[in-house]
Amino acid sequence: MLIYIENVPGRDPAYRISADAVRAALGEAARHCELVECMSDAPDLAALARARYFVGSRLDTARIREHGRGLRMVHCTSAGVEAYLPLDWLPPQAVFTNSSGVHADKAGEFGLLALLMLNDRIPLHATSQRAHRWHRVLSTPVRGKTVLIYGTGALGGAVAERAALMGMQVWGVRRSGKPHPSLHRVFTPDQFEQALPQADFLLAACPLTAATRGAIGARQLALLPAHAGVVNMARAAVMDYGALADLLEQGRLGGAVLDVFDPEPLPADARWWDVPRLMVIPHVSSDNPVDYIERCLAIFARNVAADQAGRPLENVVDASLGY
Amino acid sequence: MLIYIENVPGRDPAYRISADAVRAALGEAARHCELVECMSDAPDLAALARARYFVGSRLDTARIREHGRGLRMVHCTSAGVEAYLPLDWLPPQAVFTNSSGVHADKAGEFGLLALLMLNDRIPLHATSQRAHRWHRVLSTPVRGKTVLIYGTGALGGAVAERAALMGMQVWGVRRSGKPHPSLHRVFTPDQFEQALPQADFLLAACPLTAATRGAIGARQLALLPAHAGVVNMARAAVMDYGALADLLEQGRLGGAVLDVFDPEPLPADARWWDVPRLMVIPHVSSDNPVDYIERCLAIFARNVAADQAGRPLENVVDASLGY
Helix, strand or coil: CEEEECCCCCHHHHHHHHHHHHHHHHHHHHHEEEEEECCCCCCHHHHHHHHHEEECCCCCHHHHHHHHCCCEEEECCCCCCCCHHHCCCCCCCCCCECCCCCHHHHHHHHHHHHHHHHHHCCCHHHHHHHCCCCCCCCCCCCCCEEEECCCCHHHHHHHHHHHHHCEEEEEEEECCCCCCCCEEEEHHHHHHHHHHHCCEEEEECCCCCCCCCCCHHHHHHHHCCCCCCCEEECCCCHECHHHHHHHCCCCCCCCCEEECCCCCCCCCCCHHHHHHCCCCCCCCCCCCCHHHHHHHHHHHHHHHHHHCCCCCCEEECCCCCCC | EEEEECCCCCCCCCHCCHHHHHHHHHHHHHHHCEEEEEEECCCCCCHHHEEEEECCCCCCCHHHHHHCCCCEEEEEECCCCHHCCCCCCCCCCEEECCCCCHHHHHHHHHHHHHHHHHCHHHHHHHHHHHCCCCCCCCCCCCCCCCEEEECCCHHHHCCCCHHCCCCEEEEEEEECCCCCCCCCCEEHHHHHHHHHCCEEEECCCCCCCCCCCCCEEHHHCCCCCCCEEEECCCCCEEEHHHHHHHHCCCCCCEEECCCCCCCCCCCCCCHHHCCEEEEEECCCCCCCCHHHHHHHHHHHHHHHHHHHCCCCCEEEEECCCCC
């Protein structure tokens, strides 16, 4: 049973998938596996043709389609998979699995941090500091204020949990509309606009899909109260940054904490660097370099075991939902 | 029984001590009280001479000494009282009480915010943003990291409680050296330097006294690990900002979040505005404008009742300790 491991040249060593790490994750099951580790620019196409499982990042989907005909599972060591959709490249008997959930601890902390920053007007203070301006604006405690979380999967759920710990009212927009243990109120995407005028904070933590692209546009942002703060730790294309910047420049909205941009790295002449009360975070909200690959491989190893036992797999990407 | 209420012209109305608010705080006891409310620039000296209790802010201590000879308690609606020491102006049979504790909720939240900001390298990201520089530096979760809190009274204790909630190791420097419910380890001021090399974060939350002035100097800051973050929500004179700025400019220390300066407002040409990885917060960490005076007056009213009943008062300033 061959497992094909692919790494990309030039990536931070913290994200390298080594055969040793795969072996450690598989445990006892590793004895029945042949592991082949390749760089993406020096593939072993013969091994790929024999492979049953594939694990990698920044996937060359054309190559997988052409050479990975025996694959039963392709696992990627990231959570966001919008770059791989539609799944027309996936070998017919294979499933595509992602690493959603490995970011939850770090992302939950960052989400809470962003909410506290907005509540204490840190984006305003950072703007004042750039102008050497002592400008005292007081805040009340965050307890009792309302955050509306757009997307309540692993990331949004981890933020919700911590916001509740601080005594916040935690509302969520959830595709299913089902109750959620960390949410005081649940809205379906259809009800999103109803909730906005009551939100002190709006935090985007959804995957980028056909349904979420542009979901937080000029109209939705204008429905927020004038003091509201906005966080994006999802994907830039979820939100209309032009409309957001216009509002901030007009003196509306308390502030924004944005962790995702398009393109990244953000060019030096991008508008967002200088928008008042807008903090540019260089896409670090959810990355915890310690044991990152180990956490991804734990999901992969559980899925290898499940597939061997004929049990259902976890983290299977649903092409129709887009995540 | 006369209560003399003094307000200062030009202050934010949120900080006005009205006779109505005093009456509300006193409750039933107000029926036996005569309340006189004056502005500090239009005092009623005859009333002051008859007053048993005084409540105000930005006290004119010379006037109280000269005209308030019948006072049994002078209460000030602030927590920091370093400007009123020594207490040589206090009428001989009077005690001086402060409003320590009213800041705890807001300050506790701010302290947690500052720690999370330092952990997620927000001061670095703010510096990068000013330079339009996309510079990704990843962080690990704050869970398990160590914060050393210098001063564990109402403010430091409120921070300790919230840091523990995030799974941090919470150490404190405490004059008494006694155990504290929110601290995993307690150090006496003599042991402060021993603790510094193990601290991921150092947070100052002490009153300014003869013992704390300059307590966090160049030597103490140099004992911190190179990645450590520093918070000051006490008073500027507790810490050597010149040494701190030197370290930051040399590339040492992860960052600093400073809420207190000397003088305030910070002049436009002050060095601190432009020090890398240093965030200037305009002395707002602990101020919660909602119900501020009500919270101060609750202490005052409890003390009036205690004094009438011959019970010991709370929040009595100890001139020998300086708080």
